[in-house]
Amino acid sequence: MKNKFFLSAAALIMAACTGADTDSGFILNEQEYFERQGVNVLVYSNLFTGGFNDEKTSGIELIHHGVRTAQGGAVRLSHTPEQWDLVPATTSRTVNKTDGSIEVSLRYEDYDFDSRIVVSEKGNAVEIAVYLDEELTEFLVGKAVFNMEFLPSQYWGKTYIVDGRPDRFPKYAASRTTTLPNEEKPKQFKGYRTYDDRGTGRFVDPLPLESGRSFLIAPDAPERMVAVSSPDSDIMLFDGRMLAQNGWYVFRSLLPEGKTGKVMTWTVEPNAIEGWIREPNIGFSQVGYIPEQPKIAVIELDKKDKPLARASLYKVTEDGSDVKAYTGEVESWGDFYKYHYARFDFSEVTDPGIYYICYGDVKTNNFIINNNVYDKITDATSDIWIPIHMNHMYVNENYRVWHGEPFKEGYRQAPPSTDHFDLHHQGPATDTKFKALELIPGLNVGGFFDAGDFDIETHSNISVVENLVRAWELFGSKRDQTFVSQEQRYVDLHRPDGTPDLLQYIEHGTLNLVAQAEIIGHMAQTLSNSVLDNYHHLGDAGSLTDGLPYNPALGPYEVAADGRSSGVKDDLWAFTSRNPQLDFSAATMFAAASRALRGYNDDLADRALKQSKRLLAEANELMSANPENGRGGRNGNLSANLQLYVSTGEKQYLDQFDKSIWPMLEQNVNIAMMTALDAIPYMDESYRERLRPYVIKYKEYIEGLELDNPYGVPIGRGNWAGGGATLNFGTTVCFASKYYPDIIDKSHAYKTAEWFFGRHPYHNYSLVATVGAARPKEVFYGNNRADFSFIPGNVAPGLLFRHPDHFENYDDWPFLWGQNEGTIGGNTSYLIFGSAFKNLIKD
Numbered sequence: 060m061k062n063k064f065f066l067s068a069a070a071l072i073m074a075a076c077t078g079a080d081t082d083s084g085f086i087l088n089e090q091e092y093f094e095r096q097g098v099n100v101l102v103y104s105n106l107f108t109g110g111f112n113d114e115k116t117s118g119i120e121l122i123h124h125g126v127r128t129a130q131g132g133a134v135r136l137s138h139t140p141e142q143w144d145l146v147p148a149t150t151s152r153t154v155n156k157t158d159g160s161i162e163v164s165l166r167y168e169d170y171d172f173d174s175r176i177v178v179s180e181k182g183n184a185v186e187i188a189v190y191l192d193e194e195l196t197e198f199l200v201g202k203a204v205f206n207m208e209f210l211p212s213q214y215w216g217k218t219y220i221v222d223g224r225p226d227r228f229p230k231y232a233a234s235r236t237t238t239l240p241n242e243e244k245p246k247q248f249k250g251y252r253t254y255d256d257r258g259t260g261r262f263v264d265p266l267p268l269e270s271g272r273s274f275l276i277a278p279d280a281p282e283r284m285v286a287v288s289s290p291d292s293d294i295m296l297f298d299g300r301m302l303a304q305n306g307w308y309v310f311r312s313l314l315p316e317g318k319t320g321k322v323m324t325w326t327v328e329p330n331a332i333e334g335w336i337r338e339p340n341i342g343f344s345q346v347g348y349i350p351e352q353p354k355i356a357v358i359e360l361d362k363k364d365k366p367l368a369r370a371s372l373y374k375v376t377e378d379g380s381d382v383k384a385y386t387g388e389v390e391s392w393g394d395f396y397k398y399h400y401a402r403f404d405f406s407e408v409t410d411p412g413i414y415y416i417c418y419g420d421v422k423t424n425n426f427i428i429n430n431n432v433y434d435k436i437t438d439a440t441s442d443i444w445i446p447i448h449m450n451h452m453y454v455n456e457n458y459r460v461w462h463g464e465p466f467k468e469g470y471r472q473a474p475p476s477t478d479h480f481d482l483h484h485q486g487p488a489t490d491t492k493f494k495a496l497e498l499i500p501g502l503n504v505g506g507f508f509d510a511g512d513f514d515i516e517t518h519s520n521i522s523v524v525e526n527l528v529r530a531w532e533l534f535g536s537k538r539d540q541t542f543v544s545q546e547q548r549y550v551d552l553h554r555p556d557g558t559p560d561l562l563q564y565i566e567h568g569t570l571n572l573v574a575q576a577e578i579i580g581h582m583a584q585t586l587s588n589s590v591l592d593n594y595h596h597l598g599d600a601g602s603l604t605d606g607l608p609y610n611p612a613l614g615p616y617e618v619a620a621d622g623r624s625s626g627v628k629d630d631l632w633a634f635t636s637r638n639p640q641l642d643f644s645a646a647t648m649f650a651a652a653s654r655a656l657r658g659y660n661d662d663l664a665d666r667a668l669k670q671s672k673r674l675l676a677e678a679n680e681l682m683s684a685n686p687e688n689g690r691g692g693r694n695g696n697l698s699a700n701l702q703l704y705v706s707t708g709e710k711q712y713l714d715q716f717d718k719s720i721w722p723m724l725e726q727n728v729n730i731a732m733m734t735a736l737d738a739i740p741y742m743d744e745s746y747r748e749r750l751r752p753y754v755i756k757y758k759e760y761i762e763g764l765e766l767d768n769p770y771g772v773p774i775g776r777g778n779w780a781g782g783g784a785t786l787n788f789g790t791t792v793c794f795a796s797k798y799y800p801d802i803i804d805k806s807h808a809y810k811t812a813e814w815f816f817g818r819h820p821y822h823n824y825s826l827v828a829t830v831g832a833a834r835p836k837e838v839f840y841g842n843n844r845a846d847f848s849f850i851p852g853n854v855a856p857g858l859l860f861r862h863p864d865h866f867e868n869y870d871d872w873p874f875l876w877g878q879n880e881g882t883i884g885g886n887t888s889y890l891i892f893g894s895a896f897k898n899l900i901k902d
């Protein structure tokens with residue numbers, strides 16, 4: 060990025076600064092957004108195209124003194140849009156540089172409803188106008204609105220003034236609602252409903268907190284103050300949290316009945332603090348440093364900030380005072396998107412102790428330099444986060460119950476041709492011996508919750524077992540802090556039971572996956588919710604369903620006289636369309652699991668190996684019968700062949716591996732390197748030598764990252780932050796350095812650890828909940844997110860990129876999964892990275 064982008068970026072910044080310096084109000088900059096110093100107004104730089112419908116990251120967005128505080132800015136069909144309410148498609152976006160405006164066309168296909176929004180700069184404000192070419196249909200009158208949504212955590216407790224009347228934004232949702240007949244509810248995503256109407260036939264509709272022509276939002280907080288007014292429409296304020304905990308404060312105006320042309324106008328004037336410069340963000344490892352490692356803080360600076368020449372390190376002494384331990388130069392790195400970066404290298408400080416960094420007026424929190432700082436980096440993940448995510452178990456921790464035993468009623472066959480809300484699909488047939496909605500007995504055993512939701516994603520549960528087996532075989536941790544009883548279906552944290560936890564977790568994952576293979580005959584895509592109104596469940600997983608199988612003979616909400624069935628349609632479904640690629644991955648995992656389980660649970664080891672061989676044979680047959688089935692699975696097949704060779708010692712698998720690995724390395728060394736390194740313990744010296752030139756090529760990739768960004772790690776720019784890829788990179792570097800220390804210097808491995816522990820853009824908090832840091836992140840998108848909390852050991856995906864130039868990670872608002880949701884796949888990858896990293900630095 061740096062080299063290719065540097066010149067043009069510098070030119071852009073100069074252009075942008077010329078306008079901002081004189082503060083002649085907003086300019087429409089080269090990045091196609093409206094800019095004043097401290098204020099960015101983005102107009103459909105990010106579209107409503109996220110995989111999960113309304114992700115609260117699209118439309119007209121306000122980045123106010125560095126924080127993205129408002130979004131939405133669309134024609135919507137309800138007072139307080141929820142995630143699964145319909146979002147408009149953006150059919151066109153036109154940037155008009157000459158008159159400083161951006162126009163977008165929006166369309167709701169379901170209602171054949173088109174509208175246009177034009178945003179223009181008007182000095183210190185932007186004007187937002189809505190145009191209709193046709194009058195609203197009868198159904199849309201009173202529903203179609205223009206809205207903008209403001210982030211509650213940035214506004215609660217602050218004041219507002221509406222037409223001269225002062226009031227305060229509520230900390231918690233406690234206003235009024237009404238109910239309306241279901242026929243009046245606009246359609247939701249794929250025809251699902253977010254709510255359970257309890258048999259009333261009516262849905263809940265929030266009532267406004269306030270209404271007026273002119274709102275002054277947060278006059279008490281200059282960095283958040285925004286004036287919103289309309290000459291032609293009443294603006295209403297709603298609290299979106301009345302319907303959904305992740306709702307925002309919604310300002311909205313109804314589009315008028317019977318009108319076309321310019322039907323509504325708002326003026327939005329975000330306050331810009333005069334002379335505001337964003338405070339430097341000093342990125343460093345909150346967990347600390349071992350004495351020998353490189354120690355380079357990365358300082359993120361406002362582009363109008365001038366880097367200081369020097370920074371200092373202070374040591375906290377044993378009498379409680381502090382002394383200056385080191386002063387060194389701050390070196391400019393260059394620009395990366397909208398900020399400027401500099402680095403402060405204090406590697407020469409090796410004396411164990413407690414330190415903090417001072418850069419100008421900014422003093423960081425403390426960190427430790429000592430040989431033990433990384434010793435505990437995986438403990439919270441392995442002792443707390445992973446066991447809490449064990450499905451079909453009661454999980455206890457001291458005085459606290461994390462959840463009761465979920466899904467006692469088991470799983471039903473998903474009906475054919477079902478489009479699911481969590482991106483699954485049941486094909487035209489069941490591919491099983493079960494009839495639609497028939498109970499599939501025996502699946503409610505083992506397995507791990509996917510993430511902030513409670514489903515079993517088969518492909519990620521497969522990767523979890525693989526990760527756990529790798530941790531077991533490569534690092535041999537016999538750690539035992541968890542009591543697990545499959546017989547009692549009971550887990551107790553902090554209670555050793557004489558069995559290594561890793562073995563118990565491998566067993567737990569394998570139990571569910573073997574049950575799928577044995578009972579269904581192949582792997583299910585997912586075991587997931589059948590109704591949307593319990594998919595967004597926040598609370599005890601044991602209360603997500605009623606624990607009783609659905610009985611169609613009973614009325615809705617009725618429980619049978621014997622208490623053993625109910626008329627509640629809440630049972631989860633198994634999505635069973637056969638995917639030979641998934642069976643292939645399962646075969647690999649079963650082969651690995653059988654090795655780990657041998658001697659601990661021989662029966663399960665046998666069953667896993669039997670399913671491995673059967674699924675492998677059947678998957679190969681299905682894939683050769685239809686080559687389409689084999690698409691995109693080359694890397695999967697590669698690791699499968701390696702695992703099967705390791706488990707069986709059969710040469711055919713080795714030959715197959717050898718045939719595929721070299722072309723893969725030729726094609727993309729970064730992607731294939733980890734699998735190639737995985738094979739080293741099982742191969743001879745000639746393999747290691749043949750791999751050597753590719754490791755040299757991989758080193759060039761690592762060094763290229765130093766030019767791409769100031770952090771030297773791969774940084775994802777997708778709709779889900781790139782933490783997973785960064786972890787995989789870190790793990791690959793650890794193994795490459797372990798096997799080829801003469802090529803890959805150990806120092807490269809620290810970069811991934813530093814990224815996760817605080818050296819990254821936006822803020823400098825550790826992305827791993829509670830781990831060894833003075834300032835870990837405090838809110839995550841876990842299943843306790845409604846409490847603005849975390850589950851210890853969770854790893855956030857991290858820095859979410861918003862186009863065209865903004866990275867963010869909210870630490871006061873947990874609800875954006877793309878930046879705050881730890882997954883069972885990701886967190887077990889962190890376990891591997893952490894183990895490999897600890898192992899490498901111990902050498």
Ligand SMILES: [Ca+2]
Nearest residue numbers: 481509512514
């Ligand atoms: Ca899921």
Ligand SMILES: [Ca+2]
Nearest residue numbers: 539541558560
């Ligand atoms: Ca144990």
Ligand SMILES: [Ca+2]
Nearest residue numbers: 605606607630
């Ligand atoms: Ca049930």
